[in-house]
Amino acid sequence: MKLGLIADIHEDVDRLRQALDRLREAGADRLVMLGDVFEMGHRLPETVALLRGARVPGVWGNHDYGLCVDPDEEMRARYGPEVIAYMATLTPRWVEGEVLVQHVEPRGNPEELLDLWLPGVWPPTSEQLAADFAxxxxxxxxxxxxxxxxxxxxxxxxxxxxxxxxxxxxxxRCVVVVHAVADGWCGLYDAGEDVLTPIRLD
Incomplete structure (x- = not known):
């Protein structure tokens, strides 16, 4: 399986379109979105239309949480049924075989909003590493x-x-952080070769 990885779109429609095209060209069998579709809401319908059209499943990020977990009537009215329907498909975690996807490193619980804003230092401490892999x-x-x-x-x-x-x-075992579509990146993970290839957009 070749898995296309799309992280942190933040409504960058042009780069999302590039990422979808580049990952198809690279032979991705599946695509998955790693959270943070949302930025300010100005291009959210167009962003969601691209993701829906490409049948991209995914997980929610810290910026998406309010639209995915019990959105209020104001949000429903502002963004419309198609956006709300797609955001409702996002989950805290996505698993395919031996691959886990979530918005933050595994020590953060994506079902808790504060954990989705997970602070971190680099390199991680030994305690953070232990918590991630546990x-x-x-x-x-x-x-x-x-x-x-x-x-x-x-x-x-x-x-x-x-x-x-x-x-x-x-x-x-490995934890890999994927760079943002909004910054001009996506990635292709070839599970057969066990190789991740960064793909530069623009």
């Missing part, structure tokens, strides 16, 4: 939120900043 059973976890490329194993960060493909260590 929080999920899969071999690979992908998160967004940070607007950068990062990767870590239980032993610590990997020396990688998204400047080229990352061959994930076969003998270790």
């Amino acid at each position: 929080a999920f059973p899969q071999r690979r976890a992908f998160a967004g939120h940070r607007h950068c490329w990062r990767a870590m194993t239980p032993e610590g960060p990997l020396p990688w900043e998204g400047l080229g493909p990352l061959a994930l260590p076969a003998d270790r």
Whole structure:
């Protein structure tokens, strides 16, 4: 399986369209959205229309939470039924085989709003690493939120900043943070080869 990873769109419709095109060209079998569709609401219907048209499932982010979890009548009226219907499909976590996707690193509980604003330092502390890898059973976890490329194993960060493909260590579990579409990035994870390839947009 080749999994296309789309993180932190923030209503950047033009770059989202590029990401969808580039991931199709790269042979993605599935696409998944890692949270933060929303920015200010100005281009939300157009953003959602692209995601719906491409049948992209996903998870909610800190910016999306209010639209996904019991939106009030004002939000429903402002954004309309198609936006609300798509946002209702977003979940706190998405799992496919040995892959976990959520908006923040696994130590953050995406069902708790404050956890979705998860602060962090880099490199992570040994306590943060332990909490991350204790929080999920899969071999690979992908998160967004940070607007950068990062990767870590239980032993610590990997020396990688998204400047080229990352061959994930076969003998270790990994958490990978995916850079933002809004900043001109998406990624392709080839589960067969166990390689993540950053894709630069623009």
